Amino acid sequence: MDEPKLALIITAAGYGINILVLGIIAGIVWTISRLLRREQSV
Amino acid sequence: MFGLYESAFGFLTLGNILMLLIGAGLIYLGIAKKMEPLLLIPIGFGIFAVNLPIAGIMVYAPDGLPAVGGLQEIAEGKVGILNLLYHYGLETEVIPLLIFLGVGTLMDFGPTIVRPISLLFGATAQLGVFVVFLIAHLSGLFTIQEAACIGIIGGSDGPPTVYLTVALAPILLGPITMVAYSYMALVPILQPPVIRLLTTKKERGILMKPQTRRVSQLEMILFPMVVFIVAALLVPKCAPLVGMLMFGNLLRVTGVTDRLANAGAVLNDILILLLGITVGSLMPAQVFFNPRTLTIFGLAILAFVFSTAGGLLTAKFVNLFLKEKINPIIGAAGVSAIPMAARVAQTEGWKANRKNYLLMHALGPNMAGAIGTSLVAGIFLGMLQ
Numbered sequence: 442m443d444e445p446k447l448a449l450i451i452t453a454a455g456y457g458i459n460i461l462v463l464g465i466i467a468g469i470v471w472t473i474s475r476l477l478r479r480e481q482s483v
Numbered sequence: 484m485f486g487l488y489e490s491a492f493g494f495l496t497l498g499n500i501l502m503l504l505i506g507a508g509l510i511y512l513g514i515a516k517k518m519e520p521l522l523l524i525p526i527g528f529g530i531f532a533v534n535l536p537i538a539g540i541m542v543y544a545p546d547g548l549p550a551v552g553g554l555q556e557i558a559e560g561k562v563g564i565l566n567l568l569y570h571y572g573l574e575t576e577v578i579p580l581l582i583f584l585g586v587g588t589l590m591d592f593g594p595t596i597v598r599p600i601s602l603l604f605g606a607t608a609q610l611g612v613f614v615v616f617l618i619a620h621l622s623g624l625f626t627i628q629e630a631a632c633i634g635i636i637g638g639s640d641g642p643p644t645v646y647l648t649v650a651l652a653p654i655l656l657g658p659i660t661m662v663a664y665s666y667m668a669l670v671p672i673l674q675p676p677v678i679r680l681l682t683t684k685k686e687r688g689i690l691m692k693p694q695t696r697r698v699s700q701l702e703m704i705l706f707p708m709v710v711f712i713v714a715a716l717l718v719p720k721c722a723p724l725v726g727m728l729m730f731g732n733l734l735r736v737t738g739v740t741d742r743l744a745n746a747g748a749v750l751n752d753i754l755i756l757l758l759g760i761t762v763g764s765l766m767p768a769q770v771f772f773n774p775r776t777l778t779i780f781g782l783a784i785l786a787f788v789f790s791t792a793g794g795l796l797t798a799k800f801v802n803l804f805l806k807e808k809i810n811p812i813i814g815a816a817g818v819s820a821i822p823m824a825a826r827v828a829q830t831e832g833w834k835a836n837r838k839n840y841l842l843m844h845a846l847g848p849n850m851a852g853a854i855g856t857s858l859v860a861g862i863f864l865g866m867l868q
Contacts, residue, residue, distance in 0.1 A: 444627050448620040451627075452613040455862045462717045462858055463606035463851065467599040469709050474596065474702060481699075 494536030498768025506530030506763065509665070518668035522759045526661055529763015532565060541565040541764035547654055549765070565764040568757055573656070578758050579645040580727045585751025586642065586853070587731020588744040592706050593698045594847035603797060605851025608817025609859050610793025611637030611786035619782055624775055628652050631863040633779055636663045637786025638856030639670065640819040643724055645758070647860040651867060657765025658776040662783045670823040673784065677791040678815055678831050686799070688836035689810040691844050703736040714858060721861020728857060790818045794848060816845035819852035
């Protein structure tokens with residue numbers, strides 16, 4: 442694969458992976474917070 | 484006579500003199516303008532060290548990289564003390580990783596935990612990293628590895644920038660680190676025009692209620708562990724950076740490791756001192772004065788602009804779905820540069836609405852930006868190393 446095409450793929454994939462990973466972490470953090478708060482209120 | 488024939492004047496080039504002026508300029512900015520003084524002053528002095536001919540504090544090999552050697556070579560005058568620091572501290576990645584540990588002991592992820600969507604802003608504010616990576620490579624001036632190291636300046640976080648550049652393009656470590664740290668200090672100048680261009684005064688004036696929720700200690704303890712495990716499983720190459728950052732943060736929040744956390748903060752100061760002077764010594768005139776280095780200065784501005792836009796536009800997009808709107812300026816704080824970017828958000832929000840107090844809201848994306856940049860470094864390493 443020529444390098445410009447590789448750079449384009451890395452740009453799209455890299456940005457996407459970055460958002461996906463931090464999105465997953467955000468989801469887990471949100472879920473943990475909800476569970477802990479629900480437990481406290483019960 | 485009187486040893487004068489050994490003086491270095493005869494070896495001094497115009498490039499050396501200009502570099503000495505640049506070093507003096509950085510020291511001036513650090514002292515007089517308080518711009519990142521902890522880094523710019525050691526960097527400025529390091530520039531002196533390498534641009535004083537035949538001083539032997541930092542010796543270069545013919546391949547343009549610092550000569551390698553140990554104590555024996557120091558005694559023989561083949562390498563200098565800064566060669567040792569470069570070899571054992573930077574080439575091995577020890578210094579940037581331990582600095583990140585120290586940074587972790589200083590970070591409060593409470594605002595990020597209160598509003599987890601902050602993590603999304605920290606991710607999308609890496610836009611400038613990838614845009615400039617692409618531009619730098621397509622310009623034909625840089626290899627794909629070098630382009631990645633230039634792009635990551637847009638993440639506005641020192642240790643990941645140093646970590647990635649040592650691994651992928653060590654020849655550019657000096658200029659890239661200097662640009663990264665000096666531009667970080669310029670965030671209050673670089674970000675406001677982008678913020679004003681992409682938002683209306685009404686948007687900037689959106690009032691955000693103070694966060695009243697108290698984050699429990701259990702959440703604070705779980706956060707670094709969750710981030711480390713998930714990030715290391717999904718992007719294994721980011722594990723050293725994220726691991727050190729999160730380990731440092733865990734020491735801060737356990738409540739029983741305060742002494743270790745304090746030690747991490749002190750260690751941070753020592754390592755920043757070593758990093759600064761070593762990085763400065765990576766800027767001999769022949770490395771600095773070439774078109775590629777000067778291009779890095781321009782590309783880095785673009786990286787900051789696009790990163791600011793990435794976080795800010797995401798916040799505007801998210802607002803389309805939220806009942807209680809958030810001020811889009813806090814998205815711009817996803818550009819790491821802790822805490823300058825958060826302060827910029829506070830100032831810009833306050834200018835638009837005197838009742839606005841955005842600092843704590845902006846610290847969430849700001850902290851998340853550090854995780855985002857570490858992830859991006861890992862992604863580049865995984866794809867390009």
